[in-house]
Amino acid sequence: MFSALKEGAIFIADAHYPHHGDGFVEILRRLESGTLQTSQLFLMGDNFDILFGHNDLVLELQKETIALLNHLSKTIEIHYFEGNHDFLLGEIFPTIKVYPKEKQPQFFLYGDQKVGLSHGDKYEMGWYYHLFSVLLRNRFVLPWINLIVRKMLIKLPQKKICHSMENFKKRVEKIVRHYPKDVDLIIEGHYHQACIIGNYIALPSLACQSQFGVMKKGSLVFKDV
Numbered sequence: 001m002f003s004a005l006k007e008g009a010i011f012i013a014d015a016h017y018p019h020h021g022d023g024f025v026e027i028l029r030r031l032e033s034g035t036l037q038t039s040q041l042f043l044m045g046d047n048f049d050i051l052f053g054h055n056d057l058v059l060e061l062q063k064e065t066i067a068l069l070n071h072l073s074k075t076i077e078i079h080y081f082e083g084n085h086d087f088l089l090g091e092i093f094p095t096i097k098v099y100p101k102e103k104q105p106q107f108f109l110y111g112d113q114k115v116g117l118s119h120g121d122k123y124e125m126g127w128y129y130h131l132f133s134v135l136l137r138n139r140f141v142l143p144w145i146n147l148i149v150r151k152m153l154i155k156l157p158q159k160k161i162c163h164s165m166e167n168f169k170k171r172v173e174k175i176v177r178h179y180p181k182d183v184d185l186i187i188e189g190h191y192h193q194a195c196i197i198g199n200y201i202a203l204p205s206l207a208c209q210s211q212f213g214v215m216k217k218g219s220l221v222f223k224d225v
Contacts, residue, residue, distance in 0.1 A: 005108035005115055006040045011213035011220065013044035013119075013189030014205035016085065017065070019157040020049065023206045023225045028068050031076065038214075041076050044189035044203055045083025045119030049156050050149070052137075053088035057149050066092055081106075083119040083190065087137055101133065105179065105186075110215060113184040120190025120202075123178040124171060162192060162208035172197045187213075187220060194222060 015024035024047055030036035051062050059066070072078065073095040080098045082089055090098045099106055105118035121133075165171070168191065176198070179186055187201045194204035194211060204211035204222050211222045 002107050002109045002114070005110040005215060007215055007217075008038050009040035009042060009215040010036075010038045011042045011044055011187065011203055011215075012047060012206055013203040013213075014046045014083075014161075014192055014207055016046055016049040016156075016161060016205075016207040018049065019159075020161060020207035021210075023210055024048075025065060025068070026225065027206075027212065028065070028072060031072055032068065039077060041072070041078045042117065043078065043080045044117070044187075045081045045121075046085040046189065047080075047083070047206075048086045050152060051086040051089070051092075053091050055149065059092065061153075069093060070095060079106075079117075081117060081119045081189075084121050084133065100137075107183070110185070111218065113218075114182055115185045115187060116179050116183045118186075118188050120188035123175045162205065165191060165193060168193055168195070168202070169197055172200045172202070176200055185220075 012024065012027060015021070017024040027036065031038065031041070048062060051058060069078065070093060073093065078096045080089060080093060080096050081104060082098065082100050087100065101119070101122060104122050105116040108115045108117060175188070176186060185199050185201065187203060189203045189205070191202050192205035192208045193202040194209045195202050201220055203213055206212060206225070210225045212225065213220045214223050
């Protein structure tokens with residue numbers, strides 16, 4: 001039995017907070033104050049530019065935003081799809097439904113539509129990318145990450161993350177083949193493209209387009225922050 005995707009659900013992807021803008025925390029604060037309302041929040045990965053479990057340095061840097069999300073989860077149903085910048089989050093967010101990469105995509109029902117959700121780096125990424133992902137999530141490797149985290153914190157703000165991908169339509173055609181044929185709608189982040197190709201929705205990056213998604217009247221619409 002699939003969970004329900006509700007009218008008015010909000011989707012936030014690729015905010016890359018805090019190195020590429022404060023939009024992510026601004027939206028969370030609006031949800032906290034009630035100026036923005038939803039009963040369901042989908043965090044579609046790379047919401048943080050760097051956040052992973054079992055690393056005290058990273059957790060200390062993001063402790064206020066972590067606390068805010070845990071507070072919001074007491075009144076809002078939150079689903080967190082781990083990305084390539086934020087992972088091993090289960091222990092950090094005990095009252096949020098967290099989906100690691102190996103449990104993506106997940107499927108929901110929006111009315112009579114079957115919807116597949118994923119961060120977006122599951123398919124058509126190459127074996128080397130997946131090998132790196134596995135190593136990076138290894139608990140025996142993580143203690144050594146502290147040796148390079150400080151260098152990452154210097155380089156990440158300088159990284160150019162906003163660009164239009166050539167031949168993105170062809171990539172989408174390959175990605176869609178990995179989903180079951182009975183899926184009516186596919187929603188992914190990761191690519192920062194903010195476009196719709198057939199039944200595939202490439203979510204806007206909050207960092208790049210300053211937009212998030214809202215389920216409204218049978219479809220997902222992009223909203224400015």
